[in-house]
Amino acid sequence: MTARTKLIELLKSEAAQESVLIKGWIRTQRESKDFSFIELNDGSCLANIQIIVDNDVDDYQEIVKLTTGAAISVTGELVESLGKGQKWEVRARAIGVLGVAPDDFPLQKKRHTDEYLRTIAHLRPRSNKYSAIFRMRSKLSFAVHQFFKERNFQWIHTPIITGSDCEGAGEMFSVTTMDLNNIPKKNGAVDYEQDFFGKEASLTVSGQLSVETFCLSLGDVYTFGPTFRSENSNTSRHMSEFWMIEPEMAFADIHDDMKLGQEFVQYLVKYTMEECTEDLELFAKFVDKNLMSTLENIVNNDFIRLSYTDAVDLLLKSNQKFEFPVKWGSDLQSEHERFLTEKHFKQPVIVYDYPKDIKAFYMRINDDEKTVAAMDILVPAIGEIIGGSQREERYDVLRQRITGMGFDEADYWWYLDTRKYGTVPHAGFGLGFERLLMLVSGISNIRDVIPFPRTPKHLEF
């Protein structure tokens, strides 16, 4: 019995092969007088293989009626193609029908809009563009781990369910086993003591606080997993469920953090260019004509680094008309970030040392006592792809920040403990994996780089 060969291997074949077995889905069929062409794809790579079916093959009349989308197995001979456009083709000896596709199969031999394909998210990976992005997603996940492994970072599996309501990165989804039609109450308030965990529980919005404890023990660490935010965001770059990568380095400051962020983005872009060439070509050709020059620009140049204060000065002197005024102390608006990265510098920009009042409590206060050692990496078209900071490692300063912002320091006891016992300077950031995929593919809507997007009012599939 011959084993099934995947097309990615078969198409690389050095020589003709007497007997091969392939399985996949029909992309298109063209019927000739005495034989028929079938283009088959099995998802292992972008390319199809052409199959020649002569009319003396068993059940020929049934085979020529197969339409786009049908699944078949083919045994035959791998031969050099007589036609132009492909090196190899399979001359079929026998074809087995695994699953027919009736004529209402929603994917046609033509370009569909992303909006339509999103309504058939269960079938869109059978299209060229979506199979390409999901192969790239898989390969880049691997590259994330490879990058950190090469640098001796440890992968930490921080919890997805959290009892900590102090992660502070956004609105959280509640996790409960209580009967929502009959919620236990005590003195008018929800009685969480009767819930599964005996306390209020949520899905994580960030693994950072947890992973910091491992940073201050294993040294350099990172998380890579799903993250959940229940903000009512309706944009092309936000989802309720997304994957985030959060490295955290011990004995490191904000400059080490910026360096790691740049190296990480450059590594992943370079990896894409070297390891995903076939899929990348599709994006460069059909999705974003400037993709290759964008990627080369990222790989070949240091990211611009400028402080928030310098960025504000630059924006004020730019003579640009902005809808929102530029003012020291206010956060940069999207239009300001876009100006910096798309118009002024035309490359990725790292803005650092933001006013402390617009940033989170755990970010380290600088000597000027007005700014914190925070940094955002901004890229053209997408905006913020990385947000990070050096963490406040000084016990007393951190305690004051927590209470000063109106939080209860008792909720942060274990976090404060890490500063009480053997504290060290450390820094880290969060990178949105889907935003990175947008960057390397040119795909402009984040819902199109994840298998089944979750956004407000959307939980299909």
Next chain:
RNA sequence: UCCCCGGUAGCUCAGUCGGUAGAGCGGGUGACUGUUAAUCACUAGGUCGGCAGUUCGAGCCUGUCCCGGGGAGCCA
């Protein structure tokens, strides 16, 4: 959540001044061809997003709701 744009055949769209529905692709049938999103001919296919209103008459005008896209905020 706010602002702007859109919703017409399975898909992508056109539809003039308010007068009763069109194309390409896809499907079906046939022809032709080592073809390449093949080509050619014929053919089927519509509650014009829902509801209400104006009008003799609404795909077109008004109101409202639903859905999609772009932008903004929140952020990765």
